[in-house]
Amino acid sequence: MKLLEYEAKEHFRRHGIPTPQGRMITTPREARDYTAELGKPVVIKAQLPVGGRGKAGGVRFADTPEEAAEVADALLGMRIKGLTVEKLYVEEKLSIVNEIYLGVTVDRRNKAYVVLASSEGGMDIEEVAAKTPERIVRHLVDPVHGLRGYHGNLVAKRLGYGGRKMLQFAAFVESLYELALEMDAELTEINPLAEVEDGFTAADARLNVDNNALFRHGELEERLLESYQSELTEREMKARSKGLTYVELDGNIGIIGNGAGLTMATLDTVMLHGGRAANFLDLGGGATPERIGEAAKFVLGDERARALLVNVLGGITRCDHIAEGVVAARREVAVEKPIVVRMMGTNEEEGRKILKEAGVETLGSMEEAAELAVKLAEAS
Numbered sequence: 595m596k597l598l599e600y601e602a603k604e605h606f607r608r609h610g611i612p613t614p615q616g617r618m619i620t621t622p623r624e625a626r627d628y629t630a631e632l633g634k635p636v637v638i639k640a641q642l643p644v645g646g647r648g649k650a651g652g653v654r655f656a657d658t659p660e661e662a663a664e665v666a667d668a669l670l671g672m673r674i675k676g677l678t679v680e681k682l683y684v685e686e687k688l689s690i691v692n693e694i695y696l697g698v699t700v701d702r703r704n705k706a707y708v709v710l711a712s713s714e715g716g717m718d719i720e721e722v723a724a725k726t727p728e729r730i731v732r733h734l735v736d737p738v739h740g741l742r743g744y745h746g747n748l749v750a751k752r753l754g755y756g757g758r759k760m761l762q763f764a765a766f767v768e769s770l771y772e773l774a775l776e777m778d779a780e781l782t783e784i785n786p787l788a789e790v791e792d793g794f795t796a797a798d799a800r801l802n803v804d805n806n807a808l809f810r811h812g813e814l815e816e817r818l819l820e821s822y823q824s825e826l827t828e829r830e831m832k833a834r835s836k837g838l839t840y841v842e843l844d845g846n847i848g849i850i851g852n853g854a855g856l857t858m859a860t861l862d863t864v865m866l867h868g869g870r871a872a873n874f875l876d877l878g879g880g881a882t883p884e885r886i887g888e889a890a891k892f893v894l895g896d897e898r899a900r901a902l903l904v905n906v907l908g909g910i911t912r913c914d915h916i917a918e919g920v921v922a923a924r925r926e927v928a929v930e931k932p933i934v935v936r937m938m939g940t941n942e943e944e945g946r947k948i949l950k951e952a953g954v955e956t957l958g959s960m961e962e963a964a965e966l967a968v969k970l971a972e973a974s
Contacts, residue, residue: 595803595814596643600683602782602799609773611766612795616685625666628684630659638665641681642674645800650674655687688797690788694753695722696766697783697800698774701734707774709733709741709767710783711749741771762793778807829896838875838889845870847971848899850889852877852906860905863960869968872899880910886919887926894927900974901932903967905960908939915941917948924952932970936963 597605600618607613617628618641629636640652647653652674656662662684672679694713701708711731714722722729731752735741746764750756755763766787774782781802788797808815833840847864849871851857861871873896875889893902906916916937924933935956937945949956957963 595805595808597801597803597814598641598643598681598683599639599799600641600681601817602801603796605773605777605801606769606796606799609769609776611769611773612793613799614685614688614795614797616683619666619682619684620670620680622663622666622670625656625682625684626659626663629656629662632686635687636662636684637687638662638669639683639685640669640672640674640679641683642677642679644675644677647674652679688788688790688795690786690790690797692789693786693797694789694794695783695785696770696787697781697785698770698779699781699783704734706737707735707741707771709735709745709749709771711753711767713753735771740775741768743768759789759793766794773801777801778804778810780804833875833892836888836892837885838892839878840892841874843871843873845872846898846900847967848872848875848893848896848902850875850877850886850893850902850904850906852879852881852911856905856907860903860960860964863964864903864968867961867965867968869964869971872896877906877911881915881919883915883918883922886916887922888919890920890923890933891927894923894929894931894933899931901934901967901971903963904933904935904937905963906935906937906939908937908942908945910940912940913937913942913945914948915945917945917952917954920954921948921952924954932967932974934963934967934970936960 603613615632619625619628625638635655635657637653637655640647654665656665666682669679669682695711697710698707712722712729714729731749733745733749743764746767747760749767750760750763770782779801783800784796784798786797788795803811803814827842829842830840847869849857849860851860854876857874857876861874864871873893875893877886877889893899904920920933920935933954935949935954946956957966
């Protein structure tokens with residue numbers, strides 16, 4: 595989950611990381627009023643979960659409240675990388691001595707956080723890494739012992755800082771690491787970290803939280819659901835509320851699989867035989883009969899789906915559980931639709947027996963099952 599800059603800076607301030615004075619606004623009038631309240635020149639930034647806003651014209655300056663209103667009016671509604679600007683962040687303009695890059699991210703190869711710092715702030719760190727890798731300071735954090743105070747000092751020294759500036763920079767490194775740890779961040783960075791006359795301040799802020807850890811951050815989970823409301827269809831929202839991994843498509847054959855790869859392959863096979871999937875639904879591993887039944891009922895309840903194709907490789911997920919769930923769903927859904935099941939693996943024979951007794955067609959290969967599902971959908 596990518597937080598917007600103003601949201602990231604709220605977390606930065608909570609961890610004692612200095613940031614310029616700023617406020618999120620949604621109208622030109624708010625931009626004018628807040629600039630007047632600050633009484634100084636401001637920078638106005640489009641709030642989108644993408645990088646490169648400055649290069650795309652999404653970051654502009656204003657010296658007066660009236661100019662701030664004009665800039666805000668120009669930015670609101672602007673499209674950057676396919677996204678529409680609906681929020682802006684207005685903050686005081688800084689007098690910057692130097693720009694630095696500072697970030698904490700996950701080094702997956704070493705299974706640890708790594709601190710990255712560069713004297714080349716304000717540029718794409720990937721470009722710096724490619725052209726002048728010697729200018730990037732890397733410090734791998736021991737996951738057992740964590741980041742110690744002297745580690746921050748070492749990073750600061752390698753960037754050329756000493757004395758009071760070294761200690762101030764080291765404090766930034768420690769705070770950013772603590773934030774990453776607390777928020778289960780895949781990435782948190784400051785680009786640029788502005789060196790000002792009396793120290794450092796985060797001129798920008800980025801915080802990407804691991805979606806798999808959102809259950810530990812209830813406020814972010816709610817925020818993610820709110821953001822999805824404008825991006826997901828009504829059925830996708832309903833599926834999410836049921837805990838189903840579901841994507842609505844434009845075909846007429848309902849698809850249920852276990853594992854993203856197998857489910858995608860099922861969609862491709864259906865298309866190969868001239869059909870189109872109405873959805874993507876991945877059960878994941880270890881699905882219970884109740885979860886399988888809920889998924890089947892949900893897909894069968896789609897008016898566009900003329901047939902249901904279930905394709906499962908039983909490992910953790912048992913084939914007899916698949917059969918029980920499908921049969922239960924078929925019994926509960928009022929509308930009768932053809933169902934085709936292809937399953938292999940754990941308790942396969944038991945599952946086939948359950949489906950046969952219920953009159954549900956089972957086939958041995960994905961190709962045969964997809965071909966039959968397409969024919970049944972065309973005939974229904």
